[in-house]
């Protein structure tokens with residue numbers, strides 16, 4: 001899914017209002033060029049490099065780490081875990097039966113998530 005925002009820029013979804021998350025501007029580029037851009041592929045690849053609590057989650061195959069835009073906006077990293085679950089996990093309130101093991105292996109590329 002992609003979204004055309006009110007200022008005619010293109011983003012992975014309508015909630016990606018941060019300029020850093022945008023893919024292109026229709027005032028400057030053809031929409032077909034924007035859709036073919038590497039940056040859109042990076043969003044998709046973000047799911048393959050997911051880190052944090054999602055790597056240990058029984059629901060990952062169906063839930064895929066929740067909203068990618070929200071995670072990337074909050075952690076400033078592609079491949080970052082689902083924001084709400086990671087935050088809840090870090091304060092020790094994520095239900096243990098959601099996880100395969102009780103501890104989460106930290107991704108060397110993300111370290112701390114903030």
Ligand code: SF4
Nearest residue numbers: 054057063065082085
């Ligand atoms: S966002 Fe939460 S429920 Fe979804 S895959 Fe990650 S840990 Fe599991």
